[in-house]
Amino acid sequence: MSTATPPDIAAIVRQVIAELTAPGSPKPQATASAPAHTGSHEGANGVFSSVDEAVAAATEAFQQLERLGVEGRKKAIAHVRRIAIEDAEELGGMEFAETKIGRLDHKIEKLKVLGEKVPGVEFMQSEVFSGDHGLAVIEHAPFGVIGAITPVTHSLPTIACNAINMIAGGNTVVVNPHPSGRKIAAEGVRRFNAAIHRDLGVDNLISLVAEPSLESAGALFNHRGVKLICVTGGPAVARAALQSSKRAIVAGPGNPPVVVDETADLDNAARSIIAGAAYDNNLLCIGEKQVFVVAAVFDRMMAAMERAGALRLNAQQVDALTKRAIVMTGEGAHRHWVPCKDLLGQDASLLAQAAGATGHTGLELVFGETDNDNPFVPTEQMMPFLPFVRCKDADEAIDRAHESEHGFRHTAIIHSTNVRTMTRMGRLLDTTLFVKNGPSVAGLGLGGEGSLSFSIATPTGEGVTTPLTFTRQRRCTLVDDLRILGSADAVS
Ligand code: NAD
Numbered sequence: 303m304s305t306a307t308p309p310d311i312a313a314i315v316r317q318v319i320a321e322l323t324a325p326g327s328p329k330p331q332a333t334a335s336a337p338a339h340t341g342s343h344e345g346a347n348g349v350f351s352s353v354d355e356a357v358a359a360a361t362e363a364f365q366q367l368e369r370l371g372v373e374g375r376k377k378a379i380a381h382v383r384r385i386a387i388e389d390a391e392e393l394g395g396m397e398f399a400e401t402k403i404g405r406l407d408h409k410i411e412k413l414k415v416l417g418e419k420v421p422g423v424e425f426m427q428s429e430v431f432s433g434d435h436g437l438a439v440i441e442h443a444p445f446g447v448i449g450a451i452t453p454v455t456h457s458l459p460t461i462a463c464n465a466i467n468m469i470a471g472g473n474t475v476v477v478n479p480h481p482s483g484r485k486i487a488a489e490g491v492r493r494f495n496a497a498i499h500r501d502l503g504v505d506n507l508i509s510l511v512a513e514p515s516l517e518s519a520g521a522l523f524n525h526r527g528v529k530l531i532c533v534t535g536g537p538a539v540a541r542a543a544l545q546s547s548k549r550a551i552v553a554g555p556g557n558p559p560v561v562v563d564e565t566a567d568l569d570n571a572a573r574s575i576i577a578g579a580a581y582d583n584n585l586l587c588i589g590e591k592q593v594f595v596v597a598a599v600f601d602r603m604m605a606a607m608e609r610a611g612a613l614r615l616n617a618q619q620v621d622a623l624t625k626r627a628i629v630m631t632g633e634g635a636h637r638h639w640v641p642c643k644d645l646l647g648q649d650a651s652l653l654a655q656a657a658g659a660t661g662h663t664g665l666e667l668v669f670g671e672t673d674n675d676n677p678f679v680p681t682e683q684m685m686p687f688l689p690f691v692r693c694k695d696a697d698e699a700i701d702r703a704h705e706s707e708h709g710f711r712h713t714a715i716i717h718s719t720n721v722r723t724m725t726r727m728g729r730l731l732d733t734t735l736f737v738k739n740g741p742s743v744a745g746l747g748l749g750g751e752g753s754l755s756f757s758i759a760t761p762t763g764e765g766v767t768t769p770l771t772f773t774r775q776r777r778c779t780l781v782d783d784l785r786i787l788g789s790a791d792a793v794s
Contacts, residue, residue, distance in 0.1 A: 344505045348495040349488050349512050353476070353521040359506035360447045360474040361527050366504040367474060368444075372423050378507055379422045379466050381497040386416040386462050389493065393458055397486040401454055403647025408582040412459040412756075419747050419754035420463050422470045425769040437780045442773035444472030449528040451519055451543070453535045455585040455647070455684070457483025458490040460534050460756040465494065465508045467755065468532075470769035476528065477510040478519045480535075488512055523548065530772065534757045536682075544761060551764055551771060553587075553757035556712030557682045558742060559703035560593040561727055562603055563696040563718040570739065571717035572606035575688065578715070578741035580666035583647045584686045587758065588713040588735060588742045592679045592706055593669075593690045594699035600671075600692045607669055607690075613650065615657050615670035615687075623657035623668075623687060628677040639677040641684055650686040657687075679706050696720070700727045707731055712760045715742055734760050 343350075343359030350356035367374060386393075394410035429440040448468050452460040461477050468475045479487035491510045499505040511518045519539070523531060523546045531550040533543040540554035562571050579590040595603045608614050615623065627645045632638055645653065650668050651661030657668065672678060672689035679689050679702075693699035696718070707714060713735040716727050728736050735745035735758065744750030746758075746766065755767045764771045 344499070346495075346506060346509075347499065348491040348506045348509045350509055351512055353478075353511055353518050353525060356476045356506075356509040356511055357447055357449075357522075357525050357527040360476045360509040363504055363506040363509070364444070364446055364474040367469070367472065367507060370502060370504065372426065374502055374504070375469050375472060376423045377502055378469050378498045378504070381501065382462055382465055382469075382494050382508075383417050383420075385490075385493050385497060386413045386459075390414045393486065393490055393493075396489060397458055397483065400485050401457065401483050401647075403454070404582040404585050405649070412456055412582070413462070415748065415754060416459065416462050416466065420466045421753045421768050422466055423769070425470060426773075436782045437784050439778045441776045441778065442471065442770055443776045445529040445772060445774060446473060447528050448473050448475045448530045448532055448772060449522040449525065450475050450477045451522070451531075451533040451535060451539055452477055452479050452483070452487065454480035454483045455582075455587075456756050457487050461487055461490060461508065461510075462494070463754070463756045464532060464534075464767075467767055467769045468772045469507055471772040473530075473772055474507050475509070475532075476522060477508065478514045478522050479510060481514050484512065484514055532757060532767070532772070540761060550762060551757070551759045551767065552762045553767070554710060554712070554760045555682055556587040556710050556760070557591050557680070557707055558588055558713040558715060558733075559706045559731075560590045560715040560717070561696065561699045561703050561723075562593065562595040562599065563699065563716075563720060563723055564596050564598040565719040565723070566599070566717035567719075567739070568599060568603050568606040568717075569610065571603065572610035572612070574715075574717070574739070574741040575607070576610050576612055576667050578743055579688050580650065580686050581741075581743060583649060583684075585647050585684050586742065587682075588745060589684075590688060590715055590742055591682060592703075593688055594693050594702050594706075595690055596695055596699055597692050600690075604669075604671070604690065611665075612667040612669050613654055613659065613661060613665055615654070615659055615668055617671070619657040619659050620670035620672055620676075620689075623653060623670075624672075624677060626656045627653070627685065627687070628681050628683065639681040641681060646684050648685060653685060653687050674702055680708070696723045697726075700730060703727065704730050707733065710760055712758065713737070713742060713745060715740075734758055734765050 390410045390413040398406045398409045431438040450464050491508050531548050534553040536555045540552050543550040543552045575590050628639050631640050650665045653668050654661035667686045669688045674691050711733050714731045714733040715737045737745040746754045757767045
């Protein structure tokens with residue numbers, strides 16, 4: 303993925319920040335609570351002050367979408383893709399200004415990739431059985447209104463990607479966005495719906511709760527009008543969704559380990575690890591979070607990382623950063639490490655500074671050798687520092703990688719040319735994404751094969767979500783007639 307920053311970004315961001323902060327800002331759709339609506343919800347452009355209103359509007363929109371057929375879905379999705387691409391600089395800038403985490407160039411890129419990598423209605427192929435007893439057609443039908451919970455790490459990209467998949471499957475969606483990314487969520491949803499409404503006469507295909515909270519998330523989970531839940535987030539929300547009485551598609555947390563063995567191309571491994579872990583300052587759930595390297599190539603791998611542009615911290619600096627960046631939380635059996643909020647998603651140069659080192663312009667990643675029991679190893683740090691653990695051999699590296707992944711079965715990466723080592727790791731970790739000899743993002747089709755989604759369903763097993771994830775199978779059977787196999791004499 304390119305990391306070049308378009309030239310006019312700074313000006314755009316200044317303008318967006320000024321608009322967001324100016325008193326009496328003329329962009330109330332994005333920043334203020336939504337007005338209350340009565341009767342038809344047309345004209346709201348998807349932004350609502352309550353879950354009840356949002357679900358009612360999405361229900362109305364679902365009925366209208368059914369009448370527009372597959373061609374209507376296709377046109378609606380085209381507007382979401384077009385706006386994500388055309389307005390990427392402005393919307394990416396707004397998301398960066400509001401959430402204050404990650405990297406501006408990658409916020410923009412995450413919207414632009416929605417154009418071609420996220421599948422649409424072309425995915426909706428029916429299956430047919432034809433035989434002695436006639437025909438059976440399996441169609442993929444919509445659920446209806448889907449309730450979606452989205453993360454702060456990619457607020458608008460997740461909403462846009464979910465919307466494309468869900469509308470392709472014939473559904474509408476009500477989103478409860480992360481409170482810290484709610485303004486950009488509302489602005490994006492407003493733009494998508496306004497364009498779809500103008501073209502197709504249907505509003506609120508993508509509806510949203512303007513002032514989201516844990517209570518509104520709970521209300522969405524339990525709403526009778528919501529037929530399916532799709533949750534993208536960390537451990538707490540994943541647990542809540544798994545305990546819900548409704549069917550849930552859960553895109554839960556990860557802590558992706560990397561194994562590097564003595565057969566790896568070390569320079570490729572170093573470039574790949576930086577490309578994946580530095581992406582949006584390591585906010586991606588699939589991003590490389592800790593690295594286990596066999597002793598035979600450990601020192602050469604560290605040198606390769608430096609050659610590829612990462613900054614190596616010494617033991618004292620690693621220690622200082624660890625104390626500053628990771629803290630213990632919870633009580634008793636629930637005690638665990640968490641990343642400090644003020645360093646989460648921040649630039650590598652800031653982490654270098656916190657460690658007592660000096661970064662340089664364009665620095666993407668800092669790294670250093672740690673013990674296996676350093677808190678960075680088990681923690682999903684979501685910041686561009688990677689701990690490198692020296693391991694006796696590939697078996698030890700794989701076992702430690704397995705332990706550090708916590709059984710999330712999310713994502714793992716290996717750099718090796720030994721097929722048996724790859725196979726052992728693949729079987730033991732049993733992750734949803736397993737990337738070999740490339741950056742983690744290759745697992746989402748960015749430099750690798752396959753489609754893209756920002757919701758990778760892990761504990762519930764659907765994998766990288768597609769339009770089919772959000773459909774129900776319906777089988778239509780015709781007995782004996784219309785079969786094309788067999789003798790013409792058999793037709794009476
Ligand atoms: P988060 O868990 O703090 O929040 C995610 C969403 O869940 C937010 O909308 C939040 O308001 C809501 N939420 C949190 N606790 C809840 C509860 N108890 N009940 C109902 N709603 C609740 O996560 P985040 O910081 O926004 O995102 C980062 C996390 O999400 C990481 O753990 C990352 O791995 C994960 N993630 C996973 C995927 C995936 O595809 N599997 C994609 C992106 C992010």
